[in-house]
Amino acid sequence: MRTVTFTQILRETLAAEMRRDASVILIGEDIGVYGGSFGVTRGLLDEFGPERVRDTPISEQAITGVAIGAAAAGLRPVLEIMFMDFITLAVDQLVNMAAKLYPIYGVRCPLVVRTPPGAGRGYGATHSQSLERLFTGVPGIKIVAPSDATDAAGLLQTAIRDDNPVLFLEHKLLYPQRFEMEDGLPPPIPFGTSRFVREGTDVTLVAWSYMTQVARQAAAALAEEGIEAEVVDLRTLNPLDLGIAVESAQNTGRVILVEEGPQTGGFAAEIAARLAERAHGALTCPVRRLAAPDWPVPSAKNLEAVWMPSADAIAALARSMVDA
Amino acid sequence: MDALSLYDLMLTIRFFEEAIERLFLEGRIMGTAHTCIGQEAVAVGVAAALEPCDALTTTHRGHGHFLARGADPGRALAELFGRAVGYSRGLGGSQMMMDVSRGFYGANGITGGSIPFATGLALEAQYRKTGRVTACLFGDGASNQGVFHESLNLAALWKLPVLYIVENNGYAMSTATARGLADPCVAGRAAAYGIPGERVDGNDVLAVRDIVARHAARARAGKGPSLIECVTYRLSGHSRGDPRVYRSREEEAQAWSRDPIRLFEARLLAEGVLGEADVAARHEAAQQRIETAIAFCEAAELPDPEILGEPVFA
Numbered sequence: 001m002r003t004v005t006f007t008q009i010l011r012e013t014l015a016a017e018m019r020r021d022a023s024v025i026l027i028g029e030d031i032g033v034y035g036g037s038f039g040v041t042r043g044l045l046d047e048f049g050p051e052r053v054r055d056t057p058i059s060e061q062a063i064t065g066v067a068i069g070a071a072a073a074g075l076r077p078v079l080e081i082m083f084m085d086f087i088t089l090a091v092d093q094l095v096n097m098a099a100k101l102y103p104i105y106g107v108r109c110p111l112v113v114r115t116p117p118g119a120g121r122g123y124g125a126t127h128s129q130s131l132e133r134l135f136t137g138v139p140g141i142k143i144v145a146p147s148d149a150t151d152a153a154g155l156l157q158t159a160i161r162d163d164n165p166v167l168f169l170e171h172k173l174l175y176p177q178r179f180e181m182e183d184g185l186p187p188p189i190p191f192g193t194s195r196f197v198r199e200g201t202d203v204t205l206v207a208w209s210y211m212t213q214v215a216r217q218a219a220a221a222l223a224e225e226g227i228e229a230e231v232v233d234l235r236t237l238n239p240l241d242l243g244i245a246v247e248s249a250q251n252t253g254r255v256i257l258v259e260e261g262p263q264t265g266g267f268a269a270e271i272a273a274r275l276a277e278r279a280h281g282a283l284t285c286p287v288r289r290l291a292a293p294d295w296p297v298p299s300a301k302n303l304e305a306v307w308m309p310s311a312d313a314i315a316a317l318a319r320s321m322v323d324a
Numbered sequence: 325m326d327a328l329s330l331y332d333l334m335l336t337i338r339f340f341e342e343a344i345e346r347l348f349l350e351g352r353i354m355g356t357a358h359t360c361i362g363q364e365a366v367a368v369g370v371a372a373a374l375e376p377c378d379a380l381t382t383t384h385r386g387h388g389h390f391l392a393r394g395a396d397p398g399r400a401l402a403e404l405f406g407r408a409v410g411y412s413r414g415l416g417g418s419q420m421m422m423d424v425s426r427g428f429y430g431a432n433g434i435t436g437g438s439i440p441f442a443t444g445l446a447l448e449a450q451y452r453k454t455g456r457v458t459a460c461l462f463g464d465g466a467s468n469q470g471v472f473h474e475s476l477n478l479a480a481l482w483k484l485p486v487l488y489i490v491e492n493n494g495y496a497m498s499t500a501t502a503r504g505l506a507d508p509c510v511a512g513r514a515a516a517y518g519i520p521g522e523r524v525d526g527n528d529v530l531a532v533r534d535i536v537a538r539h540a541a542r543a544r545a546g547k548g549p550s551l552i553e554c555v556t557y558r559l560s561g562h563s564r565g566d567p568r569v570y571r572s573r574e575e576e577a578q579a580w581s582r583d584p585i586r587l588f589e590a591r592l593l594a595e596g597v598l599g600e601a602d603v604a605a606r607h608e609a610a611q612q613r614i615e616t617a618i619a620f621c622e623a624a625e626l627p628d629p630e631i632l633g634e635p636v637f638a
Contacts, residue, residue, distance in 0.1 A: 025451065051451060057481065062440040062474030069444020072429065073379075075451065077444075092471075096434045097441055103636045104415050105422040105430065139636045163638040239637075 004181055006174040009149040010040045010114075013156045014078065016185055018048055021076060024160060025052045027067050028080030037082045038116060038175050064090035064113070068098045068165075071111040076160060084117035084169070085126045091134060098165040099140030108163040112156075118171040118210055118260060119308050125296035128304075130209070130261045135167055136237055136270065142191060143237040145169040147212035149179035151235060154189030161188065171210035171260075192239035196248075200228035203318045204248040206271060207258040208234040211309060215258050218314035227322050237267060245271070246278045253284035254321045258309050263291035285321055290314055325372045327597055328606075330529055333371075334364040334585050335610035337388040340397055341560065343614045344387070344404060344418075348564045352622075353404045357418035358385040362527075362559030365584035366491050367392040369532025369554075370459055373540055379427040379445045379458040381438040383491075384419045385558075386431045389461055393428045395421075397613055398620035407624035414627040427456075435496075436462060436469030439488070443475045446486035446549075457540045458486045465496025467510045476551065480517040483548035487539050490551070491526060493558035494579075498570040511553035519549050526554030527584035559583070 004012075018024045026041060026048075032055040035042030045053040056063045060081060067077040081087045087094070094113070101109040117130035135141050142164055146152040152170070159166040197212060198219050205215040212233040219229035230248045234240065249255045255275055257268035268289040275287050290309050298304050325333075341359035348357070360367065367388035374380065374393075382389040390400055395411070402410035404418050411421040419433035429445060431438050442460030449456040466472060467490055479486050490510045494501055501508045514521025520542075524535045532554055539550040557579040561568050568576075592598035598606075 054482075057474070057477055059471075059474035059478060061471045062443065062478050065437075065440020065471065065475070066444035066447055066478065069429075069441040069446075070448045070451075071444070072441070073445045073448035075448050092434060092437065093440060096432050096437055100420070100432060102638045104412050104420050106412070107422055107424060107429075108638045142637070 001180055002183055003178050004149055006149050006152060006170070006177050006179065007038060007040050009153045009179070009181070010156060010170065011042065011044065013153045013185060014041065015044060015047065017157060017160045018052060023074065024076045024078060025054065026078050026080065027054045027056060027063055029056055029058055029082050031055060031080050036080060038172065040170070041080070060086050060089035061093055064093040065097065067111055068093055068109060071109045072101060072107050076110045078112045078114060078160060081113060081115040083127045084115045084131050085129045087113070087115055087131060094135070094141060094165065095138050099138050102164065103140055109165050110163045111165045112159045112168055113166070114168045114170060116170045116172040116175070118173055119297045119304055120173045122299050122301055122304060124299040128297040132167070132169060132237060133261060133265060133267050136267045140165065141238065142166040143169070144191065144235070145209035145237060146235060147174070147209055147233050149181055150186050151189060154186045155191070155235065157185070157188040158191055162191070169209055173210050189235070191236045192241045194232055194234045194241045194244050196244060197231040197233050198229065200230035200252070202227050202229060202252055202322050203254040203256065204230045204232060204245065204252045205256050205258060205314065205318070206232045206234065206245050208237060209260070211258045211260050214309060214311050215314060217311035218318065221311060221315045222318055225319070227318060229318055242271065242274055242278070246275065249275055249279040250282040253282055255283065255287045256314060256317055256321070257287065257289045258314060259289065259291040260309060261292055262294045263289055264294050266291050285324060288317060288321065290317055327592060330368050330372055331588055331592060331598070332606060332610060333368045333392055334529065334588065335607060336397065336613055337364045337367060337391050338585055339610050339614045340387060340391060340401070343618060345560070345564070347404070347618070354406065355404065355417050356563050357404060358563045359560040360385050360388040360558070362579065362583065363491055363493055363556045364388055365529035365588065366526045366532055366554045366556055369529045370461065370489060370536050372533040373536035374457070374459060377427065377454070377456050378540070379429055379442070379456055381429045381442040381445070381458065381460050382431045383438065383462050383466065384431055384433050384435065385463070386419065390421060390428055393426050395423060395426070395428065397617040401617045402621045402624055405621040405624070406626065407621055408627045409624045413631065415631070436466035436471050438462065439466065439469070439472050439475045443479050443484060443486055446479065446484040447482070449485050450482070455544060456485065457543045459489055459536065460486055461489045461491060463496065464490060464492040464501050464510055465499070465504065467513065468504060476517045476519065476549065479549040480519045483546065485543040486549045487536065487543060488549060488551045489536065490553045492553055492555050495558055495562070495570070497562045500570070509553070511551055514551035519551060521551040521553070523553045523555060526556030527582050527587055529584060529588050556584070557582070
């Protein structure tokens with residue numbers, strides 16, 4: 001066993017994939033000498049050189065299009081978008097080119113776009129957003145959102161080896177976290193496999209990315225009161241596996257969907273609809289969403305803490321559902 | 325390609341585009357299309373300068389580029405007919421076709437959308453040292469997209485083997501170049517990125533071929549990208565149903581007097597490469613190719629609705 005940070009395991013996985021396959025190259029702003037805004041690619045320039053670790057000008061639309069073109073020609077680019085908020089500048093290329101290449105033209109696009117979403121660091125409204133909802137409704141883009149180091153390593157390997165565009169979300173609060181892991185890298189984890197994080201009988205909490213950890217904290221607090229919450233980590237939003245969430249909902253009869261992002265138009269709404277379609281008869285109360293207010297992410301620490309879905313808020317909602 | 329092959333290709337493109345305009349009027353094809361009547365010399369000149377291994381990206385106005393690169397007119401037209409034999413199984417339509425086996429990487433219908441994509445194709449060529457050059461065609465309108473500037477800057481920094489070839493056809497839809505570009509010389513924008521920028525008569529197929537070949541050799545030698553501006557005129561409207569209220573019939577008549585096909589024909593006649601009888605015969609043969617393509621499409625199967633139940637992922 002060993003202790004690693006989320007950042008460190010991402011770096012190790014990238015390096016291992018680059019050693020394994022010369023078609024894997026890294027493209028991004030300040031990923032070379034500087035090592036990436038969050039340090040994920042630190043040291044990779046030394047090992048792989050500037051041809052494979054390519055610093056770019058600040059041109060998100062162009063570097064995304066360049067990565068897509070290189071992928072269509074057979075490379076496996078891993079593009080870093082420094083903050084997920086900046087992906088708005090690249091949406092055209094992802095939506096109108098990457099997502100169309102295989103279904104319309106039959107051309108494969110083995111591209112990974114790594115990017116950190118997430119609030120909690122006081123970075124303000126344009127450096128804190130979780131914008132996966134911009135892509136969940138676009139057929140042709142896979143979306144991966146790990147919540148711990150083992151999943152990150154396993155899912156990133158799968159992402160790099162996949163022949164489709166993959167949006168790989170690295171919540172920025174995860175980067176410095178330490179995780180206990182087996183030595184070496186875990187095997188690749190197939191997409192579309194959600195997992196139980198914790199078993200329980202009273203209420204089901206469904207989450208992805210960092211919110212999985214928040215849900216687990218809520219479950220720990222609830223357990224002290226004798227309420228057993230089951231926690232499901234979706235791991236990938238596209239492809240979406242709701243099998244165990246449905247199974248859990250059928251057992252507990254109560255579901256809370258936790259999403260970091262404004263409630264309106266969030267992906268939790270899609271999950272709620274599907275659970276209603278598949279588990280309606282087993283539910284003893286309506287599916288509930290615990291998301292952020294319909295407000296931009298505030299910068300002030302106290303406001304941001306209120307904005308973000310918290311373990312306390314999840315626990316309070318769960319308690320009210322169990323007690324009702 | 326010899327001169328007569330270039331001439332034949334230009335005729336094929338012209339008649340293909342005229343057939344599309346006719347088929348729309350007759351209600352036999354649906355959707356939209358942007359024809360390139362008047363710009364055939366650019367398509368054919370560029371294609372003639374490229375090697376078989378090279379790549380080409382195009383625009384929403386891309387039929388001519390595709391045909392010049394050797395596309396089968398029947399399968400290309402089948403996209404407009406919405407038939408399963410189309411290059412995109414009928415799913416793409418006029419603006420979305422690729423044939424990677426011909427190095428043809430199409431367009432996506434977004435103005436300027438192929439510019440960074442082509443730059444990425446060139447990155448692969450440089451990284452793997454394949455010797456491939458990518459020709460990236462776009463219009464004067466696309467040269468106002470931010471991504472044009474982002475891409476040229478990046479390609480210049482990395483010395484990528486890509487040729488940015490702007491077809492300045494006088495209009496970005498209804499907006500005349502002088503109303504859309506603060507400085508209407510697109511080639512001049514190359515100076516900002518420290519790369520060669522040259523202007524050529526886009527209605528002169530041999531001039532286009534020669535300048536593209538020269539810059540392709542430069543790019544292949546590792547000296548980086550170029551910006552080539554082919555000055556031409558879009559004799560057709562922007563797309564089907566364009567009333568062309570933004571320009572006069574006199575202006576169009578003047579432009580027709582510089583029809584690139586007539587110009588090349590006159591030259592070939594003067595040089596004795598072509599005789600008067602050949603002209604009619606070659607027109608007839610090109611027209612026949614298009615009629616065959618139309619018949620091929622009309623007899624072809626519609627796409628199977630089951631396609632929409634298939635996975636969207638590879």
